[in-house]
Amino acid sequence: MTTTATATGADGFVEALRAHSRRYHDQHPFHVRMNDGRLSRPQIRGWVANRFYYQENIPRKDAAILSNCPDLEVRRRWIRRILDHDGTAAGEGGIEAWLRLGEAVGLTREEVRDHRHLVPGVRFAVDAYVNFARTRPWVEAVASSLTELFAPDLMAARLAAFERWYPWIDPEGLAYFRARLEQAPRDCEHALEVVTGHCLSAESRARAVGALSFKCDVLWSLMDAVDQAYPE
Numbered sequence: 001m002t003t004t005a006t007a008t009g010a011d012g013f014v015e016a017l018r019a020h021s022r023r024y025h026d027q028h029p030f031h032v033r034m035n036d037g038r039l040s041r042p043q044i045r046g047w048v049a050n051r052f053y054y055q056e057n058i059p060r061k062d063a064a065i066l067s068n069c070p071d072l073e074v075r076r077r078w079i080r081r082i083l084d085h086d087g088t089a090a091g092e093g094g095i096e097a098w099l100r101l102g103e104a105v106g107l108t109r110e111e112v113r114d115h116r117h118l119v120p121g122v123r124f125a126v127d128a129y130v131n132f133a134r135t136r137p138w139v140e141a142v143a144s145s146l147t148e149l150f151a152p153d154l155m156a157a158r159l160a161a162f163e164r165w166y167p168w169i170d171p172e173g174l175a176y177f178r179a180r181l182e183q184a185p186r187d188c189e190h191a192l193e194v195v196t197g198h199c200l201s202a203e204s205r206a207r208a209v210g211a212l213s214f215k216c217d218v219l220w221s222l223m224d225a226v227d228q229a230y231p232e
């Protein structure tokens with residue numbers, strides 16, 4: 001990508017980050033087919049079961065960022081992400097909402113939780129993301145979360161597509177995506193504030209852009225693995 005070359009001035013930096021929308025997984029052929037209503041029930045089920053591994057690892061990724069972050073004020077806000085996914089009691093939170101999505105598409109909670117459908121490429125992609133957050137400087141890990149800048153448009157399109165093309169899925173099962181429509185903009189506003197506040201040199205900006213590029217690869221690889229496992 002040529003985007004790293006433009007990661008110099010403050011405006012150019014944000015522009016270089018936003019330019020990654022061109023590499024976002026909304027353009028992956030599997031997502032395109034999903035939003036065009038062209039996926040079969042087994043394909044939808046395969047995606048939901050595999051994406052669960054991403055969902056359950058997001059809070060572990062965020063805990064890794066917290067453990068590496070020396071800034072009290074950042075931690076105070078970042079911790080909210082873990083609570084959003086884990087909830088604060090049984091029956092709450094994003095992971096629970098994803099399990100309900102699983103039930104709505106015809107999967108038992110057990111078969112989603114025990115990873116029997118999880119394919120190696122999805123495991124590798126998600127594990128790479130968690131390892132990145134554990135081992136890279138925390139600001140880079142924050143930058144890698146910025147794919148969420150592009151997520152709300154995809155969530156809105158996905159909600160509309162599911163209601164239109166997949167009427168066999170109980171709309172109540174889509175609550176996870178509705179919640180993300182509000183959570184993602186709040187989360188990425190904070191992440192962008194952290195990244196623009198900490199990355200002041202050309203070098204640190206290039207590293208942040210590189211981190212976002214890596215994350216685009218994580219999401220794309222995840223979709224490649226699902227696409228290959230559940231062919232048309």
Ligand SMILES: O=C(O)c1cc(C(=O)O)c2c(n1)C(=O)C(=O)c1cc(C(=O)O)[nH]c1-2
Pocket residue numbers: 058144145146147148150151154180219
């Ligand atoms: O369904 C999607 O397309 C999608 C994408 C992303 C993303 O762009 O990383 C996230 C989510 N969903 C999501 O639900 C979520 O909680 C989330 C957390 C993060 C992150 O990197 O911290 N990304 C995403």
